[in-house]
Amino acid sequence: MNKKTKTPQQQSQAQNQQINQPSPMMQPMSLQSGPSPSQPDTSVLDESGGESVKVALRIRPMNQLEQGRGDEQCIKAISDSNCQLYYKGVAKQFRFNAVLDERCTQQEVFMKCNIQELLDAALDGYSATIFAYGQTGSGKTYTISGVEERLAREKYISDDSEGIIPRATRYLWQIMAQRAEQFYVKASFTEIYNEQLRDLLNPASGILHCRWNLQNGFFVEDLMIVECTSYSDIQAVLHEGMRNRKQGSHELNKDSSRSHSILTAYLIGEQNIDGQIVKRYGKFSFVDLAGSERLKESKSQGDMIKETGNINKSLFTLGKVIKSLSDKKNKLPYIPYRDSKLTMLLMDSLGGTAKALMIACVSPSAAYYEETLSTINYATSTMNIQNKPVISMGEKDQIIYNLTRERDLLKMENQYLREQLQRYTNGLPIEIPNFNDKNGQKKQLPPLPSRPISHNQILNSQQNGFDQQVNPNNSKIDLPVNKILHEYQMEINKLKQENDELRNARDVSVKNYHIVMNENNALQLKLENLEQIFIGNPITKGDHDKSKIQEEYMSSALLIENSDLKKKVASLEEKNMELAQIARKNLSGKSSDPNDLHEIVQLKQTNNQLQQRVEFLQARERDLLEQIMRLQRQPKAYAGF
Numbered sequence: 087m088n089k090k091t092k093t094p095q096q097q098s099q100a101q102n103q104q105i106n107q108p109s110p111m112m113q114p115m116s117l118q119s120g121p122s123p124s125q126p127d128t129s130v131l132d133e134s135g136g137e138s139v140k141v142a143l144r145i146r147p148m149n150q151l152e153q154g155r156g157d158e159q160c161i162k163a164i165s166d167s168n169c170q171l172y173y174k175g176v177a178k179q180f181r182f183n184a185v186l187d188e189r190c191t192q193q194e195v196f197m198k199c200n201i202q203e204l205l206d207a208a209l210d211g212y213s214a215t216i217f218a219y220g221q222t223g224s225g226k227t228y229t230i231s232g233v234e235e236r237l238a239r240e241k242y243i244s245d246d247s248e249g250i251i252p253r254a255t256r257y258l259w260q261i262m263a264q265r266a267e268q269f270y271v272k273a274s275f276t277e278i279y280n281e282q283l284r285d286l287l288n289p290a291s292g293i294l295h296c297r298w299n300l301q302n303g304f305f306v307e308d309l310m311i312v313e314c315t316s317y318s319d320i321q322a323v324l325h326e327g328m329r330n331r332k333q334g335s336h337e338l339n340k341d342s343s344r345s346h347s348i349l350t351a352y353l354i355g356e357q358n359i360d361g362q363i364v365k366r367y368g369k370f371s372f373v374d375l376a377g378s379e380r381l382k383e384s385k386s387q388g389d390m391i392k393e394t395g396n397i398n399k400s401l402f403t404l405g406k407v408i409k410s411l412s413d414k415k416n417k418l419p420y421i422p423y424r425d426s427k428l429t430m431l432l433m434d435s436l437g438g439t440a441k442a443l444m445i446a447c448v449s450p451s452a453a454y455y456e457e458t459l460s461t462i463n464y465a466t467s468t469m470n471i472q473n474k475p476v477i478s479m480g481e482k483d484q485i486i487y488n489l490t491r492e493r494d495l496l497k498m499e500n501q502y503l504r505e506q507l508q509r510y511t512n513g514l515p516i517e518i519p520n521f522n523d524k525n526g527q528k529k530q531l532p533p534l535p536s537r538p539i540s541h542n543q544i545l546n547s548q549q550n551g552f553d554q555q556v557n558p559n560n561s562k563i564d565l566p567v568n569k570i571l572h573e574y575q576m577e578i579n580k581l582k583q584e585n586d587e588l589r590n591a592r593d594v595s596v597k598n599y600h601i602v603m604n605e606n607n608a609l610q611l612k613l614e615n616l617e618q619i620f621i622g623n624p625i626t627k628g629d630h631d632k633s634k635i636q637e638e639y640m641s642s643a644l645l646i647e648n649s650d651l652k653k654k655v656a657s658l659e660e661k662n663m664e665l666a667q668i669a670r671k672n673l674s675g676k677s678s679d680p681n682d683l684h685e686i687v688q689l690k691q692t693n694n695q696l697q698q699r700v701e702f703l704q705a706r707e708r709d710l711l712e713q714i715m716r717l718q719r720q721p722k723a724y725a726g727f
């Protein structure tokens with residue numbers, strides 16, 4: 087780890103620059119090739135690109151104190167996402183994105199909270215935050231970092247007890263080595279102690295200030311940001327910070343954290359897109375909050391009483407922020423972010439542009455029922471907070487990025503439409519295109535745009551076109567870049583035109599499909615009706631047995647006069663409808679996707695066959711009617727009936 091001490095002014099400037107522009111002295115990481123383990127983005131997005139803050143509840147095992155007292159359990163997991171809280175024989179159920187019970191290992195926490203997905207997003211340029219919330223001694227530090235005293239030791243040896251930070255950073259380095267971009271990583275570690283900001287990597291710098299600017303929002307001025315060129319560098323950051331973090335010992339936790347800590351990894355990715363270097367500025371923050379406590383329970387003494395007061399005060403403000411963001415009915419006139427340092431620094435993660443995960447930690451003991459209920463209420467409100475995650479990048483890069491994304495999406499869709507139409511013309515079955523290249527490797531889909539887009543938005547953008555046309559006279563963009571942007575725009579316009587034509591051709595085919603489908607249904611119904619008339623009287627060509635026809639006619643005539651017949655006819659019609667539906671399904675095969683154009687070819691063939699059968703039956707019907715008419719003209723034929 088390279089530690090650099092700067093004058094406060096230099097640091098302030100460097101901070102803003104460093105986050106956005108890696109210093110030329112920084113060594114790019116060596117990249118190796120390998121399969122990309124990147125996962126699909128499974129975040130649920132609303133139409134406006136919003137995404138709720140995810141919440142996992144972790145129940146730690148009973149500790150020695152609780153076991154020794156013979157405490158009863160007040161909370162238990164009943165599924166992967168539900169838990170029950172008991173109080174005086176009454177059980178209340180709560181649902182979270184994940185519920186992790188006392189048997190859940192650290193590795194399972196990492197997997198079940200889908201932390202890899204958040205890390206992938208941070209590498210794509212998003213800001214992501216994981217924060218642990220809960221009563222003192224509930225397992226926040228254990229979850230976020232691991233066993234505190236082990237992490238602070240000079241020689242740290244990794245084991246199963248290690249928490250999210252070591253696992254996440256190790257994952258980051260594995261994935262960075264496999265991705266096509268070049269990454270630069272920096273890290274900072276700060277704590278809020280007694281409502282004052284301190285640098286855990288440079289404690290000598292004293293009390294730091296929280297500032298705000300347009301580019302970064304709230305940030306810690308003069309905070310040391312160190313370059314990390316390897317996993318061991320960031321491990322050293324964790325070790326150094328844990329060593330310097332304010333700790334205290336009280337009745338409920340011998341290693342109680344007396345401060346809120348924030349370890350941030352800045353991930354700057356550089357990607358070459360068609361000869362243009364596009365930069366993205368991802369960020370990952372691991373927040374370990376100090377635990378709330380009741381002085382009566384913790385029996386805190388001396389300075390710790392003041393610390394507890396400050397901890398509880400900032401957590402109270404956090405609660406107000408969460409409440410005002412989540413409770414839409416009782417909205418406060420403003421969100422009280424500025425009421426504490428903690429909420430200022432978490433502004434982006436709560437109701438902002440970051441992806442966020444809260445891990446709410448609780449003790450299972452009934453002795454802390456009230457604290458557990460309070461944590462659950464906070465956690466439940468937090469799930470209602472909507473963030474709007476965005477990728478962070480420069481304006482020029484952003485435009486290029488969005489244009490290439492638009493172009494690639496159009497190319498993909500046009501290729502698919504072309505394939506469909508080609509196959510339809512050749513009468514071949516339609517295949518869903520796979521996105522594998524010739525070597526069987528999964529093709530990388532174009533990266534996400536700055537604002538994640540929903541499927542509808544993709545469709546809309548393809549239907550409505552690229553609304554924000556690039557203005558070639560944009561003075562902020564230099565000339566060569568401007569030319570490139572113009573070329574992109576032209577290419578997109580061409581693709582859009584082709585897309586419109588292909589879509590029209592597809593629409594015509596879909597229309598045909600529906601016409602043929604309806605025709606077939608009508609024919610099928612007709613066929614069923616005709617066949618019903620001849621139930622029990624198989625129709626064979628050349629059947630000229632007159633006496634048989636007479637019988638048929640007479641029994642039919644009587645039936646028609648019978649009032650019960652109407653009911654029978656009605657039920658037969660119902661049956662026919664069912665049969666027609668079954669026939670329809672059989673006709674259309676397994677898929678009823680109107681886009682599946684091959685279906686139309688098959689349907690047309692079936693349609694011809696049905697037409698022939700119906701024509702035959704109609705001829706047969708005419709024949710019978712003629713014979714009936716003839717019989718009517720011979721009254722003797724009825725006499726004996």
Ligand SMILES: Nc1ncnc2c1ncn2[C@@H]1O[C@H](COP(=O)(O)OP(=O)(O)OP(=O)(O)O)[C@@H](O)[C@H]1O
Pocket residue numbers: 145146147149188220221222223224225226227228229233234339341342343344375376377378447
């Ligand atoms: N899931 C768990 N499995 C095993 N031990 C745990 C678990 N969770 C917590 N512990 C242990 O319980 C003790 C308290 O946990 P921890 O220090 O993480 O609590 P905390 O919520 O961070 O408390 P504080 O707010 O006081 O800092 C530690 O000794 C920790 O190792």
